Amino acid sequence: MATHQFPKNSMHLDQNPEAALGGFGKDFDDDGREKRTGTWITASAHIITAVIGSGVLSLAWTIAQLGWVVGPAVLVAFSFITYFTSTMLADCYRAPDPVTGKRNYTYMDVVKAHLGGTKFKLCGLAQYGNLVGISIGYTITASISMVAVKKSNCYHKNGHQADCTVSGVPYMLLFSAMQVLLSQIPNFHKLSWLSILAAIMSFAYASIGVGLSIAKVASGENGQTGLTGIDVSGQEKVFRAFRAIGDIAFAYAYSTVLVEIQDTLRSSPPENKAMKRATFVGISTTSLFYILCGCVGYAAFGNNAPGNFLTGFGFYEPFWLIDFANICIAVHLVGAYQVFCQPVYGFVEKWCNTRWPESKFITTEHIIKLPFNGEYPLSYFRLIWRTAYVIVTTVIAMIFPFFNAFLALLGATSFWPLTVYFPVEMYIARTKLPRFSFTWIWLKILSWACLVISLMAAAGSIQSLAHEVKKYKPFQVEI
Template sequence: MAVELQKKGNFYMGEAPGMMEMGISNKNLDDDGRAKRTGTLITASAHIITAVIGSGVLSLAWAIAQLGWVAGPSVLIAFSGITYFTSTLLADCYRSPDPVTGKRNYTYMDVVRAHLGGIKIQLCGLAQYVNLVGITIGYTITASISMAAVKRSNCFHTHGHHTKCNVADYPFIIIFASIQIVLSQIPNFHKLSWLSILAAVMSFAYSSIGLGLSVAKVAEGSGDVRTSLTGVLVGVDVTGTEKVWKTFQAIGDIAFAYAYSTVLIEIQDTLKSSPPENKVMKKASFIGVSTTTLFYVLCGCVGYAAFGNNAPGNFLTGFGFYEPFWLIDFANVCIAIHLIGAYQVFCQPVYGFVEKWCNHRWPENGFISTEYAINIPAYGAYNINFFRVVWRTVYVIVTAVVAMIFPFFNDFLGLLGAASFWPLTVYFPIEMYIAQAKIPRFSFTWTWLKILSWACLVVSIVAAAGSVQGLATDVKAYKPFKTQGHE
């Protein structure tokens, strides 16, 4: 039996009516009148690891190959340090004006509105949500490649490593999208902890498998593996122009590998009020970033040692490894499961933004604002909203269609990383910290923060240029209806 519920007032991220109207006592409410948050250091760390250790780890051996033994690890460590530093600044901005006792800001845009205001709110929204949509498209591409790789792996095992074994990606994109349509009915970020923990476990599993296989390949020894301090060699592996473009693209791939600022505020909004959210979030960021950096350096450097300058763009699906085939299959299944969860982490802010805006724009529209409580055996009451069902289903279908049109792994990652790194990971956190702490213009702190911001802008521009050039090359060479090698 369905019971009709009308949303009023305190709507956010697809949440039901104001808690006081539903008869929930004050002891079950937080200081903003919303249901008491239950997130902890563990759940926040799981969200971060799910968001950070993603498909980016698979391209790091290729990225190190473009940059070499000196620049490759150095760029990884630099991005790690910058990401952690700016995430601590952003964590302090969740509440305003005081980072512990101030008013809560529920989304990245709310934080920018509270500290900067003006046109920067719209610019932040544009950068954040375009990036979130792009990441969900990228994860659709990557998950489908991993699912197709299972079938290709079995084909290679049966028919030999030199068989073409072309497998269409499109059916797997449809399978991934079908799963996401179901999971997208999870009402909001606060209900995703179990999925993030599962996804985090999967990310550790496939990263460890890739690392282990790389170590085994290095131990095996191979005379044709070439590495160098500067990466791929001009005149041997690539032309001078290709070296420049691939270097820029590699920087973009590494930037993408650390992209989680877009969902940091939403993750922080799941935390309990005590201890203070900013302190817990800083610890979670440290755990998340340091853990992923360790994996990144190991996977990137050991992967480069294993494959040298011929490292594939994705060492588990580009078939840097063929055997043991069952372990390759398991790793790719882990990638797919992880990306199923990661997709939800990144799309929930998009869902919440659109649903909140529509609810405020048309508050009396029954299709948008009415929820029906349905009793589900072994689950309990579930609130269904028809607008949420339709809109989220359409969103998943659109991202799947775009993924079918642009199935290019490395260049897509690089472009996403370049586009999001400077505005969301560097510029806005620094500007908001300067405004919140009231740092005087041209003081020492103000000056070096500005230098950091401008330096990162230059890095983002060159990385974007490399990725755009790579995409243009891929589009020209693209042959539809066949799985791309992604090598």
């Protein structure tokens, strides 16, 4: 197994075209980086992997809080808002012209190119804070799905009243061990196969959830539903509705990784055109599953819908199918974790490479020949830093098992700036839209309305977080 050492500034082939040109002789794009090969199909897979999380199975609970009228309407409204603002963001990947302009590789780069000033720093704070939070939340959620498999078999063997409490800590460690290995994938451009696998898993467990719900409705054992949802006290109803709206808003928010996904696309057809097509396919697909899981799940369980009808045991049988669905969730989250972590990895590594360009530890890669897999660029810095990141997020997940409630708050506060505000402001700046024109006014109304929704969702999340903190027991993740 041969090893070769590159000179400084060779940490990433795609970040250092000179090293790449000198060492490999491959084709390169107009910016000197290794030629991108992504298509609208791979971009759609990335989007579906990012958007459809295991939270899709909690939408029955969400509809139960809002009822038959408001619930589906909110789902449709957010799908439209997300698609609309995503198309505006797709046109900002190149600047100043959306087809022939200079490429911007990250969301922060896009904001800096169009808005300048300090707004790109605020964008980075919102984006990367959200991505780190998702990493921790996905570690918890994946362990819940793996624990559900063990509990399902326990209930099947000992009855539904048996004490089948299982600690999630060992499963967090197992999940994190897999992430340490997968985190050595050099960059976003090498993730297509993992995203496609994760997207297939999304379809699998969402379809199982819908199928079991339909079977429950057909059996006549469905719960009581209502036009306005669950009947609770006025204050509790308001907070639950706010939290439900926040869950839906966060479920559609994939703008944090949109630019990084678009940067994987080949230049013909134009990246913005391919990304808009991928966005339409991705959002349409996820919206279909969201509406099916939410509405059919609500019809099956009624106002008593569990937070997750697969891991929350809305169903006990057939236990083998429940096990398979939860395995699919865990596999999906393995891929989704990487989709959301790669921008963090890339940001830190680029910053370190710029900050310490003379450091051989940071800037040097060693090419290792792997059997059946060609050449792999090994960076000791990348190996150590990414491993440390996974370890830290895992420890936080174990210490704070209520972090999912905090993640809902993080999602509520990041939805408005990343999904609505920056895309709208960049569209206005790019098109030089006249102030107080009709389009300018209604875009501002949309932005302010989404801000109000984010604040409402944040209020609901804070109330839920306060409730979780009261039950807080560090390192006791029992599910």
